[in-house]
Amino acid sequence: MSTPLLSQGTPPVVRKKISDPLPVRMLLIALTLLFFIGFVFLPLGLVFAQAFQKGWEFYLEAVREPYTIEAVKLTLTTVTIVVPLNAFFGVSAAWAITKFSFPGKAALKTLLDLPFAVSPVIAGLIFVLLLGSRTPFGTWLGEQGIKIIFSTPGIVIATLFVTFPFVARELIPLMEAQGRDEEEAALTLGARGWQIFVKITLPNIRWGLLYGMILCGARAIGEFGAVSVVSGHIRGQTNTIPLHVEILYSEYNFAASFAVASLLVFLALTTVVVKSIIEKKFQKNSLQH
Amino acid sequence: MGIELQNITKNFTGYTALDNISLNVASGDLIALLGPSGCGKTTLLRIIAGLESADSGKIILEGKDTTNLPPREKNVGFVFQHYALFRRLNVYENVAFGLKVLPRSKRPSKSEIKDRVEHLLKLVQMEWALKRYPSQLSGGQRQRVALARALAVNPRVLLLDEPFSALDAKVRQELRRWLRKLHDEIHVTSIFVTHDQEEALELADRIVVINKGKIEQQGTPQEVYDHPANAFVYNFLGNVNVFHGRVHEGVVTLGGHTVDAPDELKSTEGKTSQTFVRPHEIGISKIRSEGNDLEGTVREIRLLGGQIGLNIDCEGFEQPIDAEIPRELYLNLQLKKGDRVFVTFNKVKVFAGDYEI
Numbered sequence: 001m002s003t004p005l006l007s008q009g010t011p012p013v014v015r016k017k018i019s020d021p022l023p024v025r026m027l028l029i030a031l032t033l034l035f036f037i038g039f040v041f042l043p044l045g046l047v048f049a050q051a052f053q054k055g056w057e058f059y060l061e062a063v064r065e066p067y068t069i070e071a072v073k074l075t076l077t078t079v080t081i082v083v084p085l086n087a088f089f090g091v092s093a094a095w096a097i098t099k100f101s102f103p104g105k106a107a108l109k110t111l112l113d114l115p116f117a118v119s120p121v122i123a124g125l126i127f128v129l130l131l132g133s134r135t136p137f138g139t140w141l142g143e144q145g146i147k148i149i150f151s152t153p154g155i156v157i158a159t160l161f162v163t164f165p166f167v168a169r170e171l172i173p174l175m176e177a178q179g180r181d182e183e184e185a186a187l188t189l190g191a192r193g194w195q196i197f198v199k200i201t202l203p204n205i206r207w208g209l210l211y212g213m214i215l216c217g218a219r220a221i222g223e224f225g226a227v228s229v230v231s232g233h234i235r236g237q238t239n240t241i242p243l244h245v246e247i248l249y250s251e252y253n254f255a256a257s258f259a260v261a262s263l264l265v266f267l268a269l270t271t272v273v274v275k276s277i278i279e280k281k282f283q284k285n286s287l288q289h
Numbered sequence: 290m291g292i293e294l295q296n297i298t299k300n301f302t303g304y305t306a307l308d309n310i311s312l313n314v315a316s317g318d319l320i321a322l323l324g325p326s327g328c329g330k331t332t333l334l335r336i337i338a339g340l341e342s343a344d345s346g347k348i349i350l351e352g353k354d355t356t357n358l359p360p361r362e363k364n365v366g367f368v369f370q371h372y373a374l375f376r377r378l379n380v381y382e383n384v385a386f387g388l389k390v391l392p393r394s395k396r397p398s399k400s401e402i403k404d405r406v407e408h409l410l411k412l413v414q415m416e417w418a419l420k421r422y423p424s425q426l427s428g429g430q431r432q433r434v435a436l437a438r439a440l441a442v443n444p445r446v447l448l449l450d451e452p453f454s455a456l457d458a459k460v461r462q463e464l465r466r467w468l469r470k471l472h473d474e475i476h477v478t479s480i481f482v483t484h485d486q487e488e489a490l491e492l493a494d495r496i497v498v499i500n501k502g503k504i505e506q507q508g509t510p511q512e513v514y515d516h517p518a519n520a521f522v523y524n525f526l527g528n529v530n531v532f533h534g535r536v537h538e539g540v541v542t543l544g545g546h547t548v549d550a551p552d553e554l555k556s557t558e559g560k561t562s563q564t565f566v567r568p569h570e571i572g573i574s575k576i577r578s579e580g581n582d583l584e585g586t587v588r589e590i591r592l593l594g595g596q597i598g599l600n601i602d603c604e605g606f607e608q609p610i611d612a613e614i615p616r617e618l619y620l621n622l623q624l625k626k627g628d629r630v631f632v633t634f635n636k637v638k639v640f641a642g643d644y645e646i
Contacts, residue, residue: 181369181373182374182375182376184340184367184369185373185375185438186386187360187361188338188339188360188361188363188365188366188367189387189390189441190364190390190442191386192390195390199386199390200377203377204377
């Protein structure tokens, strides 16, 4: 879109800033900086310092260790299953809540936040109680040769639960703001439901959707509590990266533990960068309508 | 018949939006649904388009009963108040949308679509904007693209929901004239919804005045304006002075001024009545011309474009009277605030009852 916007009536007025007095500003900036140094930079730096405590060789060895590689694989598998599924659920939920009216809609909207409100440990326990080998359903599943708790499916399910709200929460306000006009226009022009979704709705929400998926992915990578309950901590089989870090740490293998933790930090930093890029794109896009 | 609506009723929780509406629109006519906000006119339009369903009643478009068809099979063109252009598609893609979503068997070829879109954009004078996005267009331009988009599917009828109300006054007026001209060229049966009586009077072949889910009156603009069926229509179609009174010996007294009651009220001694006088149907002079003049004092003088608005305190009237006089008369009379003037009612209309707006 190289041409200038015609419809923008007046350019935004540049107001002269009314500033707080200098000491107040200095104090606030100093506080913020101190907080950042104490709670973000210092700990992050320590993670890397500890990780490289025994040198590059050791770091590479710890990261390349088979159990670590299995943990990375399991985490990535979980994320690749969870993010698309939750993207799908999130879009469906946001669509249902913003475009239709039905009884219980307000309750559904509130319940959507439940996974955030419930402690992850409890989220894990819910699934153990529901699907564990001592429950009727779990027994029946066992007879069919399906193992969920203490195995990959359990980890995926627990992660699904914990990360469910991200996409929907991102999309609901966006779709509410956009309203139903465009969809209604498409409807009167003869489009079918899926055509409306693919050609109109999806392009309108794509940045919000991507943003929600990234947050969902970041949380899925780092999820500890719920996964810890359902995983069983079997090395090389049901250990995700955060669980592996914890195991190494409790074995007093600090250098290896921090080396693996640095992988998580690295993934988190990547997510934050991608997120900020998308955020910029998102803002630019939401300006034009 | 272009559009036939039979006994359309629609209830929302707590109130009736449409109460047994029946309406016929001749093929090729441009009809205005005129009424205050919340009167049900937009609901009626949405029901015709299938965006909402009626509780009961029948809708027949160009001879085809479309009551139970899903909206995409109704084949109506709908123009929204806030344009509802597809923001991620450019102007060309917006207009082509209705053709591109047709099932393959009915879809025109690429070059046919291109010809049709270009033809329509020329019709709405937007052919220069093919590659523009909606955000790059002004409100008036967007609404013209929206109109082209609605016309692309060759709709049975065209429905416009307050199409100009989001535009500023100047553009609104321009677009209004332009739409009238366009309609004279393409002759598609059209209904537009408006709460602006000027827009309805200027644009429509026929006006349907709606209030509280019911049709109050329908007819040509001239008929509706000159012979309003009731107090609501009279009041809604323009500025008006309202005087409350009672029928006494066949006349209604307004201050010192008497008006003959209409025939149907003559015998109803003591009945409450309302007398309406439009501001521009009031005569102002500085000398008493006949016995029935009212004497008053000019309280306020306002400039209303070509007309001058006067606010006059008259003896025997609780509220000041609004009058509009031509600029020339105002200059000739050399009126100032506080001047004594004589007021005559050139045309009055008396309705029975205590009608509330």
